[in-house]
Amino acid sequence: xxxxxxxxxxxxxxxxxxxxxxxxxxxxxxxxxxxxxxxxxxxxxxxxxxxxxxxxxxxxxxxxxxxxxxxxxxxxxxxxxxxxxxxxxxxxxxxxxxxxxxxxxxxxxxxxxxxxxxxxxxxxxxxxxxxxxxxxxxxxxxxxxxxxxxxxxxxxxxxxxxxxxxxxxxxxxxxxxxxxxxxxxxxxxxxxxxxxxxxxxxxxxxxxxxxxxxxxxxxxxxxxxxxxxxxxxxxxxxxxxxxxxxxxxxxxxxxxxxxxxxxxxxxxxxxxxxxxxxxxxxxxxxxxxxxxxxxxxxxxxxxxxxxxxxxxxxxxxxxxxxxxxxxxxxxxxxxxxxxxxxxxxxxxxxxxxxxxxxxxxxxxxxxxxxxxxxxxxxxxxxxxxxxxxxxxxxxxxxxxxxxx
Amino acid sequence: xxxxxxxxxxxxxxxxxxxxxxxxxxxxxxxxxxxxxxxxxxxxxxxxxxxxxxxxxxxxxxxxxxxxxxxxxxxxxxxxxxxxxxxxxxxxxxxxxxxxxxxxxxxxxxxxxxxxxxxxxxxxxxxxxxxxxxxxxxxxxxxxxxxxxxxxxxxxxxxxxxxxxxxxxxxxxxxxxxxxxxxxxxxxxxxxxxxxxxxxxxxxxxxxxxxxxxxxxxxxxxxxxxxxxxxxxxxxxxxxxxxxxxxxxxxxxxxxxxxxxxxxxxxxxxxxxxxxxxxxxxxxxxxxxxxxxxxxxxxxxxxxxxxxxxxxxxxxxxxxxxxxxxxxxxxxxxxxxx
Numbered sequence: 001x002x003x004x005x006x007x008x009x010x011x012x013x014x015x016x017x018x019x020x021x022x023x024x025x026x027x028x029x030x031x032x033x034x035x036x037x038x039x040x041x042x043x044x045x046x047x048x049x050x051x052x053x054x055x056x057x058x059x060x061x062x063x064x065x066x067x068x069x070x071x072x073x074x075x076x077x078x079x080x081x082x083x084x085x086x087x088x089x090x091x092x093x094x095x096x097x098x099x100x101x102x103x104x105x106x107x108x109x110x111x112x113x114x115x116x117x118x119x120x121x122x123x124x125x126x127x128x129x130x131x132x133x134x135x136x137x138x139x140x141x142x143x144x145x146x147x148x149x150x151x152x153x154x155x156x157x158x159x160x161x162x163x164x165x166x167x168x169x170x171x172x173x174x175x176x177x178x179x180x181x182x183x184x185x186x187x188x189x190x191x192x193x194x195x196x197x198x199x200x201x202x203x204x205x206x207x208x209x210x211x212x213x214x215x216x217x218x219x220x221x222x223x224x225x226x227x228x229x230x231x232x233x234x235x236x237x238x239x240x241x242x243x244x245x246x247x248x249x250x251x252x253x254x255x256x257x258x259x260x261x262x263x264x265x266x267x268x269x270x271x272x273x274x275x276x277x278x279x280x281x282x283x284x285x286x287x288x289x290x291x292x293x294x295x296x297x298x299x300x301x302x303x304x305x306x307x308x309x310x311x312x313x314x315x316x317x318x319x320x321x322x323x324x325x326x327x328x329x330x331x332x333x334x335x336x337x338x339x340x341x342x343x344x345x346x347x348x349x350x351x352x353x354x355x356x357x358x359x360x361x362x363x364x365x366x367x368x369x370x371x372x373x374x375x376x377x378x379x380x381x382x383x384x385x386x387x388x389x390x391x392x393x394x395x396x397x398x399x400x401x402x403x404x
Numbered sequence: 405x406x407x408x409x410x411x412x413x414x415x416x417x418x419x420x421x422x423x424x425x426x427x428x429x430x431x432x433x434x435x436x437x438x439x440x441x442x443x444x445x446x447x448x449x450x451x452x453x454x455x456x457x458x459x460x461x462x463x464x465x466x467x468x469x470x471x472x473x474x475x476x477x478x479x480x481x482x483x484x485x486x487x488x489x490x491x492x493x494x495x496x497x498x499x500x501x502x503x504x505x506x507x508x509x510x511x512x513x514x515x516x517x518x519x520x521x522x523x524x525x526x527x528x529x530x531x532x533x534x535x536x537x538x539x540x541x542x543x544x545x546x547x548x549x550x551x552x553x554x555x556x557x558x559x560x561x562x563x564x565x566x567x568x569x570x571x572x573x574x575x576x577x578x579x580x581x582x583x584x585x586x587x588x589x590x591x592x593x594x595x596x597x598x599x600x601x602x603x604x605x606x607x608x609x610x611x612x613x614x615x616x617x618x619x620x621x622x623x624x625x626x627x628x629x630x631x632x633x634x635x636x637x638x639x640x641x642x643x644x645x646x647x648x649x650x651x652x653x654x655x656x657x658x659x660x661x662x663x664x665x666x667x668x669x670x671x672x673x674x675x676x677x678x679x680x681x682x683x684x685x686x687x688x689x690x691x692x693x694x695x696x697x698x699x700x701x702x703x704x705x706x707x708x709x710x711x712x713x714x715x716x717x718x719x720x721x722x723x724x725x726x727x728x729x730x731x732x733x734x735x736x737x738x739x740x741x742x
Contacts, residue, residue, distance in 0.1 A: 068560045070575045080563040149586075157591025159536075179592045180549055180576075259547040260537075260594045261574065270592065348554075351577040357554070362577075365488050365555030368516040 051371075062367040063088070069362050071353045073269050084363045091358030092380060098276055098354065099341040099384075105280035106340060107333075110287025115317065117292050128288065135285035141346050143282050148274035148350040155179040155270075161257050176255055176262050181269040183255035183262040190249035199242040206234045271352035275344065283340050290332045294325035326399045334392040338385050345381075355380055428500050428632070428639035429473070429690055437479045440466035441499035444484040444580050448605040448713050448720040449505055458482045461713040462503040465524060465630050465647060468699040469501065472646045472691060477702040486579060487555040491516055494633060501643050503630040505599060507557045517634035521644035524629050524706075526726040526735050528622035529561050530600035532607060535617050537594060542621040546571035551584045551593035553577075558598050561624040581606060599626050601714065601722055608719040641689055649696035651738035652678055653705035655729055660704040663697055678741045685741060706736065 017027045051057060063085035070080045075093045078086060117128035135143070158178050176183040214225040243250065255265030298321050306316040347354040348361055355377065364373040432438050442450035442462055450460040458466075458480075467477040483499050494502045495517070505527070506512075508520040531542050531550075539545065542565070552559050554577040566573050576593045578584040585606050588596040596603065600622060607613045630647065632640045653659070656675050658666050667679040676682035679700075680693030689695070703709055710727065714720045728734025 068563055070559075070563050070573070072574050072576065080567060152587060152590045152592045159591060179590060180574075260545075261547055261549060263547070348577075348579065351554075351579075353577065357577065361488060362555050362559065365491070366560065368491060368512075370492055 058372060059369070060372055062363070062369050062372070065367075067363065068366065071358065073272055073353055084359075084367065087363060088355065088359040088376070091353060091355035094347075094352065094358075095341070095344055095354040095356075095380075096384075098272060098279065098344045098347070098352070099337075101276050102279040102283065102340040102344065103337050105276070106283040106287055106336065109280055109284030110336075111291050113284060113288035114291025114295065117288060118295055132285045132288050135282050136289070140278060140282040140343050141349060143278040144275055144346055144349055147278045148270065151270050151274055152179040158257060158261055161262075174252070174254055176257075178262070179270060180261070181267050181271075182273065184266045184268065185252040185254045186264070186266045188251045188253050190251060192246040192249040195246055196239060196243050196250060200239045203234055203236075203238045206238075207231045210234055269352070271347070271350040274350050275347050275352050279340050279343055283336050283343075286339075287333060287336050290329050290336065291325070293332075294327075294329035295321055297328045298324045323399075327401060330392065330396045330399060334389055334396070337388050337392060341384055341388060342381060428636050429642055432473055432500055432639075436474065437481045438466065438470040438473065438501070439481045439483055439499045440469070441483045441485045441490055441493050441502040441504055442466065443504050444486055444582075446505070446581050446602055446605055447609055448718065448722075449601070450482075450503070452482075459713070461525065461709060462505060462630075464703045464709040464713065465503045465650075466501070468650060468703045469643055469646045471698040471702045472649075472695040473642060475698060477698075487553050488579070491518070494518065494631070497633075500639070501630055501632050505602065505628040506631060507599075508627045508629055508631075509557060512631075518631045519634055519637075519640045520629050520631045521640055522629050522647045523627040523735075524647060525601060525627075527599040527601050527626040527628050529558055529597060529624040529626060530603050530622055531619040532588070532596045532603040532616055533594065533619060535615050539619065542619045542623065543569055543571070545573060545595060547573070548594040549574045549576055549592070550595045550597055551576045551578055551587050552597050553581070553584060554579065556598070557624070557626065562597055565623040585609070599628070601628075601720075604722055605714070605720045608721065638690060642691070645689060646696070646699050648738040649678060649699055649741070650703065650706045650709065651729075651736055652741055653696075653700045654707040654736075655731060655738065658700055658705060659708060660701055663701045667694070667697055674741055 017023050048058075064083050066081050067084045067087040068080055069087070071078055071087065071090050073094060074090045075097060076090065078090050113128045113131055116124050117132065119125045119128075155177050156179065158176075158180065161176065161178075171177065174185050210230060211227060214227060217223050217225060253264045255262040255267075257263075302320055302324065303316055306320045307313075311319070344354055345356040345360075348357045351357075359373050359380075360377045364370055367373075440463075442458065442460075445451045446460070448460055450458060450462045452458050463482070466480050466482065470480045471477040483493060485493050485499070485502070485504060490502055490504055490506065491512070493499050503524075505525065507527075508523065512518055513520055531545070533539050545566075550562060550573050552562055552575055559575070559577075562573070562575070576587060578587060581598070581602065584596055584598070587593055589610070596606070598606075600618060603618055607616050607618075610616060630643055632643055652674075653663075656672060656678070658675060658678070663679065666675055667681050669681075670676070673682060677685055679697045680686050680695065684693075686693040686695050704712065707729070710724065711717060714722045716723060724732070724734060726735050728736060730737040
């Protein structure tokens with residue numbers, strides 16, 4: 001009779017680092033990591049030595065000194081006596097502004113074009129194919145410059161609005177389209193306007209609540225309440241009523257030509273429009289392809305099954321196809337949002353003062369602190385990109401297939 | 405990833421700083437060409453002609469230095485730089501000298517560690533407006549939209565001027581002169597501001613130059629001159645004294661036409677020292693005896709360079725004004741060759 005003994009307990013010997021396949025890969029990774037660290041340490045040390053030899057040092061003191069330059073496009077107050085740090089914040093806000101606007105419109109363009117490209121209508125689908133192919137295959141910088149150049153060349157200068165018989169006139173006497181940008185009326189908040197705003201916010205919440213209720217009712221009992229017109233009524237009617245009850249407290253500040261420019265109202269500068277529009281249609285073309293891929297990834301049987309149940313095409317798309325397609329669409333969509341944010345750094349081509357224009361452009365050049373500015377820029381873009389990625393991944397987790 | 409990107413940038417910067425070591429004169433001699441930073445194109449100061457040959461007032465300085473150091477005015481590699489890239493290009497050693505209508509300021513000299521070797525053009529910032537605008541003074545520009553090149557002293561002066569006069573403006577930041585010209589002509593800005601010489605040069609290229617006027621206000625001092633890196637005084641001396649040789653030549657009446665004649669005996673000892681027939685100035689600066697003669701013979705003296713590129717006979721049409729010799733009531737003045 002044989003007795004089974006335990007196999008000898010594996011004792012770790014140093015030679016196993018090379019001979020044992022279980023450890024060998026770790027050994028080589030550790031060596032590679034060490035070599036990498038030494039190489040970077042050498043280069044970093046070299047940099048610091050060279051800077052010291054040239055009498056330069058890394059210092060961020062310049063962020064606290066007055067910037068001395070003006071910025072046209074800004075979301076918060078800024079004056080040329082404010083610091084370089086504040087100028088950088090203006091730039092950051094401008095970058096975020098164009099990134100957020102760009103992401104929203106690119107998504108709208110992309111979803112529309114992606115869905116329409118699969119349309120049964122030959123003309124519509126071919127038009128969308130042409131749009132996608134043209135915009136995807138020409139660099140975004142070219143688009144930014146083309147749109148900006150066309151804007152400045154085609155739209156009239158403010159001068160054209162002057163005189164007794166101006167060559168251009170304002171749209172509805174409210175909007176002025178000039179080659180410096182678009183001037184819009186700005187709301188003026190009179191006394192009592194708070195109530196109107198509160199009512200408006202309440203009705204938005206009401207719309208969301210109604211739609212959620214309707215969806216729940218549909219899922220639990222199968223009764224389909226109308227969504228479209230009740231939403232619109234809840235959205236608009238109370239606010240309009242309160243607006244008149246309170247005695248029209250909100251009025252409009254219409255831009256008017258005074259001196260060299262239009263004064264009053266809100267100015268949306270030509271560089272912002274050009275950059276925003278170019279980023280939107282360019283990235284929209286990529287998103288269209290993602291959407292198309294997502295839709296085509298959903299089995300055709302789903303459409304046919306939904307059709308057999310008597311659903312109309314629009315509803316099939318909204319209720320059956322798109323929710324399933326989202327699982328395929330969202331991950332590449334994340335990288336398109338990152339692309340918009342990063343491509344917004346091309347802003348300087350049209351003189352839009354984003355973070356690359358302020359901190360990485362004028363501040364860098366006026367102070368000569370190239371290394372410091374570039375490091376800050378990298379830190380900023382990295383933070384933004386990782387944040388977008390994190391938020392979108394949270395959203396992605398909510399639409400992934402729930403396996404139970 | 406984060407760390408590696410960070411260190412990657414340090415690497416690039418580190419290599420750039422390493423290249424900026426001393427010994428530029430030897431480097432240039434060994435290389436056989438001079439790397440000279442110029443603008444991306446400003447007619448009269450530095451712009452390539454139809455054959456791709458660089459010409460202009462700043463270009464002549466580069467060529468004079470190449471003639472003095474290498475004996476060949478064509479041995480120049482012209483590196484076009486923008487307002488934003490010029491200092492990095494010089495600091496990193498990509499170019500040996502910068503001759504790019506760059507204003508000599510305290511912070512550039514002291515903080516950015518550059519050495520301005522002299523002034524080849526005394527300029528000031530002005531405003532260009534369409535005559536149709538009906539403006540006769542910069543003080544009337546309240547609320548105007550102003551095109552300005554970013555990253556320049558111009559941008560800072562503009563902010564200071566409007567602030568001091570308590571009027572407002574909207575800046576339109578632009579990158580290059582060509583872009584500014586296009587925006588200005590399209591009416592996207594009411595006013596174009598940069599150095600008055602640059603405005604005159606730009607206006608000369610318009611289809612109807614007569615429709616545009618320079619406002620009388622000159623709002624800043626803009627001494628423009630060539631510059632080199634700190635810490636290489638020998639090379640700084642070469643560029644400084646080449647410029648001074650051109651200036652002195654005009655003062656002493658030495659021209660590209662009569663330079664060889666003057667060298668063979670003019671009786672004026674300073675001319676003899678300048679042209680290397682007497683004394684050892686060339687040896688002291690690390691060059692041969694007729695270094696200055698070559699510069700003057702190939703490029704002409706300061707006055708000739710001015711007249712040929714930007715003077716009143718050219719489309720740019722700049723008067724000598726402040727840039728006349730000190731003997732004619734201007735500011736152009738070279739220390740003696742002694």
